[in-house]
Amino acid sequence: MKITFNKRDPVYVQVVQHFKEQIVSGKYELGQEIPSRRELANQLKINPNTAQRAYKEMEEAGLIFTEGNNPSRITKDEQVLRDLRTELIEGAVDRLIAAVEPVNIPIDELIGLIQEKYEEQRRGQV
Amino acid sequence: MKITFNKRDPVYVQVVQHFKEQIVSGKYELGQEIPSRRELANQLKINPNTAQRAYKEMEEAGLIFTEGNNPSRITKDEQVLRDLRTELIEGAVDRLIAAVEPVNIPIDELIGLIQEKYEEQRRGQV
DNA sequence: AATTGTGTATTAAGAAGTTAGTACACTAGG
DNA sequence: CCTAGTGTACTAACTTCTTAATACACAATT
Structure with a gap:
């Protein structure tokens, strides 16, 4: 996982955009587990809260879902x-x-x- | 003159964009006088310094020019x-x-x- | 039981943009 | 002459948004 961030848009917006593109391009399976907030933050060298904000947006948009305290997963809703x-x-x-x-x-x-x-x-x- | 501003982009950027569109769409003649900084600020309900910044960008891009202490004009360079x-x-x-x-x-x-x-x-x- | 890794929430700090105030030089017109 | 309207420049304060830091509750695993 690697994202080249621009300075114009907020990081969390760019993270969401990146996941949207990955999902649409078929790089993720339905229901596939994605990195935890902290893991993503480590990989991208961003703050865990920024990762959290991105995931929260995606969850509200129905793109991912979270069960218990396990890492979130890509939606299964086609x-x-x-x-x-x-x-x-x-x-x-x-x-x-x-x-x-x-x-x-x-x-x-x-x-x-x-x-x-x-x-x-x-x-x-x- | 009226611009519906969005909250995402800086006002001066939106002002520049508006003028670019007006110029390209032929709403201005070559060399036509545009509102003074203070006049534009009044019309758009923005700070004169914001208007100044927009005009400065346009001047640096060659879109407008200023002679003496008269209001700026649209470039004559086709x-x-x-x-x-x-x-x-x-x-x-x-x-x-x-x-x-x-x-x-x-x-x-x-x-x-x-x-x-x-x-x-x-x-x-x- | 204790440690580690989840998600979640709250508050503080930082950055970028806008606004505000003030000032200066110049020119046209009264 | 002097007032008003130009462009231009500089600094400070304020706002808004993003990021950072920290803490808490829960579950699984050791």
């Missing part, structure tokens, strides 16, 4: 996962649309750019 | 405007690509969603 995927995609698209709204760029030109960048990125990661 | 337009578009596309990277969504599906949202937004504003 609907939550589908919703999360939709949330990530639609949020990204909404921000794109909002950002280019004042620019008045033709839709075809915009899509061309996206295809270029998309291919570029796929080549990069393969 | 290259700056083209660069700004490119910056807004490419930044938005880059953020989109980065955001959907973990989702593994097929490019066609993604483009379909974008076209939908784009049309939806165009209908909304017309």
